Structures are given as C-alpha cells and as structure tokens.
Amino acid sequence: MIRPMREEDLKQAADLEKRYFSLPWSEKTLRESLERQEYVFLVAEEEGQIAGYAGLLQVMEEGDITNVVVDESCRGRGLGRGLVSRLLEEGKARGIRAFTLEVRVGNAGAIRLYEELGFRSEGVRKGFYDLPKEDLKYLTSDKEDKSMRQYIDQEKRVLEKIVCNRCGRELQLEKGLVQEGVFTGDVQWGYFSRHDGERHRFDLCEECYEHLISSFRIPVEKEDETELL
Numbered sequence: 001m002i003r004p005m006r007e008e009d010l011k012q013a014a015d016l017e018k019r020y021f022s023l024p025w026s027e028k029t030l031r032e033s034l035e036r037q038e039y040v041f042l043v044a045e046e047e048g049q050i051a052g053y054a055g056l057l058q059v060m061e062e063g064d065i066t067n068v069v070v071d072e073s074c075r076g077r078g079l080g081r082g083l084v085s086r087l088l089e090e091g092k093a094r095g096i097r098a099f100t101l102e103v104r105v106g107n108a109g110a111i112r113l114y115e116e117l118g119f120r121s122e123g124v125r126k127g128f129y130d131l132p133k134e135d136l137k138y139l140t141s142d143k144e145d146k147s148m149r150q151y152i153d154q155e156k157r158v159l160e161k162i163v164c165n166r167c168g169r170e171l172q173l174e175k176g177l178v179q180e181g182v183f184t185g186d187v188q189w190g191y192f193s194r195h196d197g198e199r200h201r202f203d204l205c206e207e208c209y210e211h212l213i214s215s216f217r218i219p220v221e222k223e224d225e226t227e228l229l
Helices: 008-019 029-034 079-093 108-116 145-156 206-214 222-229
Strands: 002-004 039-046 049-059 062-070 098-104 120-129 134-142 162-164 171-176 189-192 197-203
Touching: 002 079, 008 029, 008 039, 008 049, 039 222, 049 079, 079 108, 098 108, 108 134, 120 162, 120 189, 134 145
Parallel strands: 062 098
Antiparallel strands: 002 039, 039 049, 049 062, 098 134, 120 134, 162 171, 189 197
16 A cells, blocks of 8 residues: 555654665654655555655655665565656646656666656766765656757757856767766756746756755754764
8 A cells, every 4th residue: 555654654764764775864854854845755555564665855846756665575566666656646746747866877677667657867977876886877757858858959969068057167068978077967957937837958067066956955964874884
C-alpha cells in the first residue's frame, strides 16, 4: 500500500536512509521536511512495515524528486515504480509541470525505471558522489519535452558562445565540450514563467550553478556528521 508519510514512519524511513545512502537524511531532517508544505513524502507499507519511501520538493512549477529508496528484501515487486508514479501524480495535482531527479550513473535499474516513466538524461556531473566516488546523472521530465528539445537543438546549431545569465561570464560551447569550471549538460537549465506561461532557458557557470542549488539544500546537522563517522 502506498500512502502519505506520517510522523510514526520517520524512524523506519531514517533507517532506510542509513542503510542505502552514503549521505543519509537524519530522522530530524525528515521530520522538519515533512512539516513543510513544499514537500511531499510517500511510503510503501507492507504488513505494517515501511518497505520504501520517496520524497518530492516543489519549487514553484518545478518538482525535485529528492529521495527514492526500497528495502533490498522488497525489491522486484514494483514498489519503486509505484512510489515514483504516485509522486508524479501528486506533483501534477499541485501544478508542477517539470520534474527533476539525480541518480548515480551506476544505478542502471533505477535509470531504466525513470526512463520508462518519461525521464530523460540531461547531463552528468563528474565525481559528485562519495562512498564510493561516482558520477551523478541528471534526469528531467516535463510536458514541454518535444517542443523544448527541438528549441534547444536549434539553439545548439546556431550558438558557438553562450554567457552565464546570472554573472555574464562567457561560456564556450563547441563540439559538445565546455571550458573548465562550466556546468555541463545536454541542455541548459529552464524555468516556467507565470507571466507568459512559457518555458525559458538560462545558462549558468559552475559558480552560479552552485549558488542556485545551495538554496535547495538542507544543511547537514551536527548529528548527521556524527552518524557518518
């Protein structure tokens, strides 16, 4: 059974985090997030136990799938697919039009699942994960997929140079390669404007990209650091 997460589920969810993630969310972090309206958390319950859970953070018309985990003993039953599918449904009901998520490049099973649910690869960040060290794959899914892809492909054909829309720094884009210190990906970032209802692209250098995503991160508490020792 997939249902909204409740406070009594937090301990089991935190235990799953510790078992399967190198930088797990603590029970305290989960509780604080559960209390915030911009978060959605779902659990898969089997015989009174939490077999898996997933979370979504809403930022205006975009949703970031932050956590997806299923206990190893319960895998192969479609719980992961069910959790992500329900998250997408919940997000669309909230008015979310574009979804993003991040996954280790070596997690072939999860990547295959996400692609079957309509996500596509938008780039890789080298050496992002630790314990073990591994690259991050960035995936997106949105309603404007076909038209946005055609627009971006056209832009790539005519643009040789782009600039960071935040600081104005010139970014080199040539034969799929970019200069050191520039965020790389198959497409640039985008957002939906409430003013005209259209999706707009913007480009960021590495420094401005880090500044942007820092506003979406939950600081690691002292207790989290202790748990990882």
